[in-house]
Amino acid sequence: MTPEALTGGFAAPATEAAHAFRAALEAMARPGTLHRLTGATPPAPLSPAAGALLLTLADTTTPVHLAGTVDCPAVRDWITFHTGAPFAPADQADFAVGDWAALHPLTRFRIGQPDYPDRSATLIVELPTLSATGVTLRGPGIRDTAQLSLPEIAAFRANRALFPLGFDCYFTSGDMLAALPRSTIVEEA
Amino acid sequence: MYVAVKGGERAIDNAHAWLAEERRGDPSVTELTLPQIREQLKLAVNRVMAEGSLYDPDLAALAIKQARGDLIEAIFLIRAYRTTLPRLGASQPVETAAMAVDRRVSATFKDLPGGQVLGPTFDYTHRLLDFKLAAEGELPVAPLAPASPETVPHVTGLLDRDGLIEAAPREETPPPDLTREPLELPANRPLRLQAITRGDEGFILSLAYSTQRGYGRTHAFVGELRIGRVPVEMDIPELGFAIEIGEVELTECETVNQFKGSKTEPPQFTRGYGLTFGQTERKAIAMSLVDRALRWQELGEDFTGAPAQDEEFVLSHCDNIQATGFLEHIKLPHYVDFQSELELVRRLRAEAMQIQEAAE
Amino acid sequence: MTERPEDLARKGWMSLLAKAPPARLAALLPDLPETALLRPAEVGSVMVRGRVGGTGAPFNLGEMTVTRCSLRLACGAVGHAYVQGRDKDHARRAAVVDALMQTPEAARIEAQVLHPLRLEAETTRTTRAAKAAATKVEFFTMVRGEDQ
Numbered sequence A: 001m002t003p004e005a006l007t008g009g010f011a012a013p014a015t016e017a018a019h020a021f022r023a024a025l026e027a028m029a030r031p032g033t034l035h036r037l038t039g040a041t042p043p044a045p046l047s048p049a050a051g052a053l054l055l056t057l058a059d060t061t062t063p064v065h066l067a068g069t070v071d072c073p074a075v076r077d078w079i080t081f082h083t084g085a086p087f088a089p090a091d092q093a094d095f096a097v098g099d100w101a102a103l104h105p106l107t108r109f110r111i112g113q114p115d116y117p118d119r120s121a122t123l124i125v126e127l128p129t130l131s132a133t134g135v136t137l138r139g140p141g142i143r144d145t146a147q148l149s150l151p152e153i154a155a156f157r158a159n160r161a162l163f164p165l166g167f168d169c170y171f172t173s174g175d176m177l178a179a180l181p182r183s184t185i186v187e188e189a
Numbered sequence B: 001m002y003v004a005v006k007g008g009e010r011a012i013d014n015a016h017a018w019l020a021e022e023r024r025g026d027p028s029v030t031e032l033t034l035p036q037i038r039e040q041l042k043l044a045v046n047r048v049m050a051e052g053s054l055y056d057p058d059l060a061a062l063a064i065k066q067a068r069g070d071l072i073e074a075i076f077l078i079r080a081y082r083t084t085l086p087r088l089g090a091s092q093p094v095e096t097a098a099m100a101v102d103r104r105v106s107a108t109f110k111d112l113p114g115g116q117v118l119g120p121t122f123d124y125t126h127r128l129l130d131f132k133l134a135a136e137g138e139l140p141v142a143p144l145a146p147a148s149p150e151t152v153p154h155v156t157g158l159l160d161r162d163g164l165i166e167a168a169p170r171e172e173t174p175p176p177d178l179t180r181e182p183l184e185l186p187a188n189r190p191l192r193l194q195a196i197t198r199g200d201e202g203f204i205l206s207l208a209y210s211t212q213r214g215y216g217r218t219h220a221f222v223g224e225l226r227i228g229r230v231p232v233e234m235d236i237p238e239l240g241f242a243i244e245i246g247e248v249e250l251t252e253c254e255t256v257n258q259f260k261g262s263k264t265e266p267p268q269f270t271r272g273y274g275l276t277f278g279q280t281e282r283k284a285i286a287m288s289l290v291d292r293a294l295r296w297q298e299l300g301e302d303f304t305g306a307p308a309q310d311e312e313f314v315l316s317h318c319d320n321i322q323a324t325g326f327l328e329h330i331k332l333p334h335y336v337d338f339q340s341e342l343e344l345v346r347r348l349r350a351e352a353m354q355i356q357e358a359a360e
Numbered sequence C: 001m002t003e004r005p006e007d008l009a010r011k012g013w014m015s016l017l018a019k020a021p022p023a024r025l026a027a028l029l030p031d032l033p034e035t036a037l038l039r040p041a042e043v044g045s046v047m048v049r050g051r052v053g054g055t056g057a058p059f060n061l062g063e064m065t066v067t068r069c070s071l072r073l074a075c076g077a078v079g080h081a082y083v084q085g086r087d088k089d090h091a092r093r094a095a096v097v098d099a100l101m102q103t104p105e106a107a108r109i110e111a112q113v114l115h116p117l118r119l120e121a122e123t124t125r126t127t128r129a130a131k132a133a134a135t136k137v138e139f140f141t142m143v144r145g146e147d148q
Helices: A013-029 A048-057 A073-083 A154-161 B009-024 B034-040 B042-052 B057-066 B071-082 B155-161 B189-197 B201-212 B281-294 B311-317 B320-331 B335-359 C005-019 C022-028 C088-100 C106-134
Strands: A064-066 A095-099 A111-113 A116-120 A122-126 A135-138 A146-148 A168-173 A176-180 B087-090 B100-105 B220-236 B241-257 B270-277 C035-051 C058-073 C078-084
Touching (some): A013 A048, A013 A168, A013 A176, A048 A073, A048 A095, A048 A122, A048 A168, A048 A176, B034 B042, B034 B057, B042 B057, B042 B071, B042 B201, B042 B270, B057 B071, B071 B320, B100 C106, B155 B220, B155 B241, B189 B270, B189 B281, B189 B311, B189 C058, B201 B281, B220 B281, B220 C078, B241 C005, B241 C035, B270 B281, B281 B311, C005 C078, C005 C088, C005 C106, C022 C106, C035 C088, C088 C106
Parallel strands (some): A095 A122, A122 A168, B087 C035, B241 C078
Antiparallel strands (some): A111 A116, A135 A146, A168 A176, B220 B241, C058 C078
């Protein structure tokens, strides 16, 4: 394991993980809102926000799937040392990390079962930019409407149609975080 | 139905304060220390670790002190504490064959490799109260004898060599974990063993006893009972190899059960298995009997309706924290429930009275 | 995971440190060098597994408390520790020893810390084994009349 893999975790894990968890909770509860997520300095190309999210949510019982360029030894070692999470193919992952193109096809990910809809994947989608503009969102946790710079529309409408099954998404860019749970209605452009 | 009720805060605070005073007891008596509990009430500590499902003698001693010696309350405290710990991983399965044994007895073979080692047992005491213990200051010393450095082989291994007992072949399927996923039935044997090893000693003991008295009889012999220490190894990802992360005391019981054969299995001995934290011999023996009784289906035996054979019954009721939680909640305010019951009974009585009066 | 021969020695001292009495380790190594924490000391649990029938499929027996710590010395040597119990000082100290064992200080640490710990652990183990051996039953058969 390279020395770089051993650095870049939370300096004060208890408080920083609690803050990050609060941000993750807020983001998912209020789709379209933007949150700053700092404290982690993972190796490139993983963003600080995605790194902090993994430090907070992943552990030895949550298989992680790395898609595309993030699937490199530096990122793997960093996740292993700091979270202990095992790596898994897409169809067994609790968390999947990658850019939008690398995560495709999305049908690979778990969407839960009717009696356990929670047994589904959470995607951590790395985006070049993230802003509260663009596609219009409606649904639980949104007063009237919200806007978010989603990479596309069709995939999220298809996912919404599976409700209560489906995957949930976090979007990360630099140290910014937003989320789109399966319950959100993504309006057509 | 639950309705929030306010107004008990002062009473609750004062009850807690009185509880603390009662816990301390007569201040002219020396306060109990945790090392005293850990060292001198070791079997209580062991039970709290086994059923609390967390191996940490200091924490178990603290829980016993806080619970004023109520072991189920102490187990409750440990179960609550363990949920606050991050799970760093799972160990490699411990090798009980390599155990440094304090005690090892077999009821099936008199002469066997490694011999019969009695260890610190109550078995041959006369169960007469020893009033010498009421006086302080005794410092007993155990005799020593030259020990063999070799590990003690499992008795079932000797039977297995001759094919007289069902095999227990090594496999590496990751086991289900009922502390992470809710119990789903039917349960496989690893899940059943996890539930029973943290189950209530009294409940498991009574079920095991019921099999001996004929409710799901399994004709068990204690092939081997061993108590001792084993190292716990875990793979460390940042190192790329496994290290020992500690050492635990375990009790292991393997029963050898008479088995005439069934529609699916040849006549041979079968096994029941018990493994528990600490020196917890009664629990480990009981566990192995209940484990064997629950195996009726895989061995092609008949279901006789015995409670010990009924997986749903055993696994749903063996946990004393679940049991005491549901049992004791009925003493908490149910004012609204009861009010509706009261109105129902009054109405039914009024109706019955009317019918009676009309008939007269 | 497969072990390389050079890992065996490290496995040995890390295992010894995991089980060492924290107060004893502190007495043998009272002063700690400056370190940079890579992963601050953290108390957690490890699920201990057994095997069905002692040899078969794994099952979850129950958890144990474990504290871990990773740090780096000024010279760059990285030390890891996983120790039994909830003592963060124990974990930090064990990680320091692990790091020092990868430096030219190794011989001094071996003599000052690891050797005494190893001897004491061995004495504890053999004393217990000797007490167990004293309770081993020596059967003898009574001579029966018809065997004459």
